[in-house]
Amino acid sequence: MAKPKRRPQTREAPTSPPAQHHGQPHGTPWLGLATLVGVIAVLMISFSNWREIDGIEESLNQRLSQIENRIAQVAEKVDKLPAQAQPARRGLDPNRVYPIKTAGAPSKGPSSAPIVVAEFSDFQ
Amino acid sequence: MRLVWKHLPLDIHKDAPAAHLASVAAQKQGKFWEYHDELFTNQKSLKLDNLRQYAQNIGLDMERFDADMLNLANKKVIDTDKSEAQSMGLTGTPGFFVNGRYLRGAKPFEDFAKLINAELTKLGKPVPEEARIQ
Numbered sequence: 001m002a003k004p005k006r007r008p009q010t011r012e013a014p015t016s017p018p019a020q021h022h023g024q025p026h027g028t029p030w031l032g033l034a035t036l037v038g039v040i041a042v043l044m045i046s047f048s049n050w051r052e053i054d055g056i057e058e059s060l061n062q063r064l065s066q067i068e069n070r071i072a073q074v075a076e077k078v079d080k081l082p083a084q085a086q087p088a089r090r091g092l093d094p095n096r097v098y099p100i101k102t103a104g105a106p107s108k109g110p111s112s113a114p115i116v117v118a119e120f121s122d123f124q
Numbered sequence: 125m126r127l128v129w130k131h132l133p134l135d136i137h138k139d140a141p142a143a144h145l146a147s148v149a150a151q152k153q154g155k156f157w158e159y160h161d162e163l164f165t166n167q168k169s170l171k172l173d174n175l176r177q178y179a180q181n182i183g184l185d186m187e188r189f190d191a192d193m194l195n196l197a198n199k200k201v202i203d204t205d206k207s208e209a210q211s212m213g214l215t216g217t218p219g220f221f222v223n224g225r226y227l228r229g230a231k232p233f234e235d236f237a238k239l240i241n242a243e244l245t246k247l248g249k250p251v252p253e254e255a256r257i258q
Contacts, residue, residue, distance in 0.1 A: 091213025097224040098212055102128045104201070106147075106156035109126035114247050115240050120130040120209045120219040123144060123163045124137035124170055 125240065129160070131205040132217050139170035142193075144202045146175040149192035150184060158182040 100118040131147075133140035143163055150159030162178035163170065179189045192198055209219065212226075220227045222239045241251045 092219075092226045094226050096226070098221055098226065100128070100130070100221050100224055101208060105205070106129040106151050106160075107126055108157060111126065113126040114249050115125040115243055116128060116223055117125060117236075117240075118128045118130055118221040118224075120132040120205070120214055120217060120221075122132055122134050122137055122140050122217045123147065123160075124134070124140045124167060 129156070130209065131202040132209045132214070132219065133202065133206065134217060141199075141202070142172060142175060143170045145193055145198055146179065146189070148198040148201055149189045150179065150182070152192055152198075153184050153188060155182050155184060159184075 100116075102116065102118065105118075131144045133144045147156060147159050147163065150156050159178060159182055162181055166174065166178065175193075176186070176189070179186060209215075214226075220236070222236070223243045225239065225243075227235060227239055244251050
């Protein structure tokens with residue numbers, strides 16, 4: 001008995017949808033879509049960040065110029081201060097004659113000397 | 125010229141109070157300046173046994189010295205000087221006053237001389253030839 005000839009079936013690859021440029025396998029357009037959504041999201045976040053930074057920069061500039069104005073005002077006041085408003089060093093006035101008590105204090109030199117030098121000193 | 129010593133022990137100098145007290149004890153035996161020199165020669169060694177040693181060095185009566193070291197009246201002398209300094213606003217040492225005029229120490233000799241010469245002139249006293257400063 002003769003076997004019917006079987007037509008050799010060429011095994012072909014399953015037909016694929018119209019070839020896409022990036023050669024993606026069949027059934028995943030979602031990846032492209034997801035990428036697109038991602039890109040748009042990043043752009044939106046960047047944009048909002050940029051706006052925020054801009055706002056921060058502006059408010060900082062404002063505060064900076066306020067501080068500069070204040071400094072200028074204070075500098076003006078300081079310049080106007082009279083020189084004698086500054087206190088004498090350590091509270092001792094070189095133009096003043098202080099009454100130093102010398103009675104009982106150890107001394108060297110004649111008691112009739114016109115110049116008396118009082119020395120306040122430590123030993124250590 | 126007369127030089128007068130006024131006590132000003134600084135709070136940061138822990139050994140100072142005892143040293144000043146010892147100097148007052150020496151003064152009571154008429155040897156303040158000798159004791160002063162002992163202390164200045166040995167500024168780094170001012171512990172109690174050092175102070176007693178210096179008293180012995182200059183021949184002080186040690187019984188009197190030891191008693192005077194404990195005498196509060198002597199401590200009062202030092203405290204009085206210190207209060208006087210503080211009330212004038214003097215807080216550091218040394219502090220020099222020439223006829224009551226403050227000269228911030230430690231100044232070069234020239235500054236002293238100028239101030240002294242000015243005082244002499246003010247008092248109508250002659251300034252010695254060799255003391256004239258340009």
